[in-house]
Amino acid sequence: MRRRFELAPAAASAGLTGLSWIHHASGVSVGEHLVYGLATTAAGALTGGGLKHKHKGIATAGAGSMTVLADAWIGAALGPSVPSLIASAVVTGGAYVAYVPWLVKSRQQQLALQVKAAKSGVTAAGLGTDTQAPRLTGATREESGLMQALVAMLSVPAVDVTALEYTRFGWRAVVVLPPGRDTAPHKVIARRDQLATNLGLPGKLRLAKGERDNELVAYLYESDPLASAIPWPGPSATTCTEPAVLGVDAYGEPVKVPLLYNHTLIGGATDNGKSGIQSVLIAWAVACADAEVLLIDMKPGAVEFGPWRDCALALADTPSRAMQLLKWVWAEVERRGAVLAEHGEKKWIPGKHGPAWFVFIDELAELIRRVPAAAKLIESLLQVARFVGITLVCATQSPSNRVFGGSTDGRQQYQVRIGLGAKESTTSNLIFGPGAYGDGWCLDELDLPGKFLRWDREHQVPVDARAFWMTEEDVAATSHRYAREEAESGAREHPEPSPEPEDDPTPPKPPTPPSGGPGGGRPVLRAVPTFPDGSEMPDERVEALWRAIEKAGAKGVTYGDLVALDLPDFRARSSIDVYVLKWRRKGWVEEAGKQGRAMAYRTVPRLQVPSVPAADDRTAPVTVGG
Structure with missing residues (x-):
């Protein structure tokens, strides 16, 4: 009636x-x-x-x-x-x-x-008959409230509300929006505060673009399920073919990250938990019998990765050592490629062909800034290392094109991306891709350290999550438990409960020494070249110029002779003069007299440094990670 x-x-x-x-x-x-x-x-x-x-x-x-x-x-x-x-x-x-x-x-x-409803495909049966507040009705209070709030904001009803489900902390619904420029999901997400006001329900409203272009996912958290830190429960797997469990999402479900064959990018502002996430992933990798970890930490003293030194295949903590480690990884890529070609296979399988390698890089932007040549090498590794079972896990505060080499966008090679809290919306777009913030990947809404959003092929809708928290005691105990033991085969043996000792045990055989190259043992990275004051030479081209002057001996060498050597980047007198003048001010180079009409220069003899014990890494070869 x-x-x-x-x-x-x-x-x-x-x-x-x-x-x-x-x-x-x-x-x-x-x-x-x-x-x-x-x-x-x-x-x-x-x-x-x-x-x-x-x-x-x-x-x-x-x-x-x-x-x-x-x-x-x-x-x-x-x-x-x-x-x-x-x-x-x-x-x-x-x-x-x-x-x-x-x-x-x-x-x-x-x-x-x-x-408008008819043009949008909404049937008249869905419209209410209250002339004072024309509205859409739903099967539940939440559905009706969401439909009414959208009508009040857009003046056009939604096509449908589907997949309404309740959780311990609130509810989630998928809204099918009508077609139109002003009703696109990113337009609604930009007006989230207005929609929350119209909804009028207690809790925190989160919006995200759904799997389809016209779908909007609405989350209402009546309480924060991630307000408290989540203790790390221990290693989640013993083989790297199983995903790593990184934390728990807002629905109480474990967040599983398929690390094998998937390069991973971790980004976000400082003090928001990047190193904590890397610790959880490293703990997963070292617990896997078919995996090895290699670490690059550009912070002085390797404060983040240093505690994992004993269970890592390699740890590089200076620019020169980082470059040597990356070259060593590239050599291993070539070796593994040759092995696969010899056996007629296309993919490296951990356990069958050998262990998978996981290369963790902390502060990627700092590494590229201090070692520009590393950018091209990392870019190449991202493109070709996956099929030989080598995966890069990179953390950075500045995930820009410049960080990935500048010529191409290296982010496309990261199949798993993890974003932590950030102050600016642009960070979301840098990590997850252009337009990500408008689709709901809002890192500025993550209000606690360890909270993150995860994207991969199976998870393309943002869901709040929080990583496990590993204490310093957890890290130390895990590193000690899975410390490397070089057996005759060169593989690591994971500690197991040992039987009672024998009365007259057989003395253990000495371990096989490391090969120092691809295919076995830890890499032995030689002492890096230094200037007379002990500082490291920044790169190979500067080292080549220094060696040329040093090789000339007491008679010295002129600018013309150095140009004639055709050294990279030193084919002009002006480029050579910059370094010679700087070294003269430091007292490392001096005039050797004229040769014809040109002045010759020579290096000043180095002072003799007293010998030090062989254990000191200033004289002995540096075994990274040992």
Whole structure:
């Protein structure tokens, strides 16, 4: 049955008049007449005040109240009579004078909404019939509230709300939006605060683009499931063919990261948990019997990766050692490629062909800044190392094109991306790709260290998660438990509960010495070249220029002779002069006299340094990780 809202004023006036006649029949005392009079006078005064101060709302309310009270007073005083009927008719007419324009406007708005709904593919059956608040109705309170909030914001109803599910901490729904430029998911996400206000439900609203172009995923967290740190439960696997369990998401489900064959990028602002996430992943890798870890830490003293030294195949903590390690990894790629070609196979399988390698790089941007030549090598490793079972796990605060070499966007090679809290929206786009922030990958909404968003082929809708927290004691115990033991085969043996010792045990055989190259043992990285003050030479081209001057001996060498050597980047006198002048100021190079019309230069003899014990890495070869 259709409701006739047009009859509402007449029905209200007739009901009021009838009540006043009933009051007349029961008798009206002098005091009650006085109350009627005072109320009517007060309404009249309110009307006068509104007119005096030109306040239309107050004047209208006062006039309406005075008319209604006067009608009731007349009916109560005279009962069923002509004056009472006249007063009732005046009240009814006045009500329609104000009601009809509002009713017409409301009907026009409802008709416009129905037209838009029809164009958007929404059937009329889904539209409500309340002319005061045209809306969409749903099967649940949350669904109805979400549909109404979208209509209020977009003036167009959603096509449908699907997959509404409840969790321990709130609910989640997928909304199918109507087509249109202003109804696209990223447009709705940009107005999240307005939608949350319209929704009017307690909790924190998160929005994200769904798997389809016109889908919007809405999360309402009534409580924060990730407010407390989550203790690390221990290694999650014994083989790298199983994914690493990194933490727990907002639904209480474990976050599994398929690290094998998937280069991983970890980005976010400082002090938001990048090193903590890397520690969890390293702990997973060292616990796998078919995996090895190689570490590059550009922080002085390797403060992040240093505690993992004993269980790593290699640890590089200076620019020169990092470059040597990357070259060693590249040599291993070539060796493994040759092995696969020899056996007619296309993919390196851990356990069958040998262990998988996981190369963890902390502060990738700092490595590229200090060793620019590393950018091209890392770019090549990202492109070709996967098929031979070598995976890069890189953490950086600045995931830009410059970090990945500048010529190409190396981010495309990262099949797993993990974003932690950041202050700027641009960080989301740098980690997850252009336009990611508009699709709901909002890292600036992650308010606690360790909270992150994860993207990979199987997870392309953002869901809040938090990584496990490893204490310093956890790291130390894990590193000690899985410390490397070089057996005859060169493979690491994981500690197992040992039996009771024998009365007369057989002395253990000495371990096979490391090969120092691809295919077996830890790499032996030789002492890096240094200047007379002990500082490292920045790269190979500077070292070549220094060696050329040093080789000339006491007679020295001229700029012309150095140019004739055709050294890379030193084919002009001006490029050579920059370094020679700097070394002369430091007292490392001096004039050796003229050769013809040109001045020759030679290196100043180095002071003899007292010998030090062989264990000191200033004289002995540096075994990275040992």
